[in-house]
Amino acid sequence: MFLTKQHLARALGVAIAALALSSCATYKDEFANINSRLDSLDTKVQAAAQSADAANQSAQQANQRLDSIEGRVQQLEMAKGRQPRG
Secondary structure, eight states, X not given: OOOOHXXXXXXXXXXXXXXXXXXXXXXXXXXXXXXXHHHHHHHHHHHHHHHHHHXXXXXXXXXXXXXXXXXXXXXXXXXXXXXXXX
């Protein structure tokens, strides 16, 4: 049986369609993988942002404590009549 041009064209069309469909599946897999990685990175970024917020709050509390102590330290430094130890 000889293949005619019609048969060759049809076979070639089927082969191209099969390749196109298989490449779509590959792209879908790649996009799913990329989306999964993006979700993971988003979770890590949110956790880092929460840690940064907690650290910032802690630093603000420490600064407030230092500010409250600073006034008392200045009073003690300015007080007359006290002799330094030593």
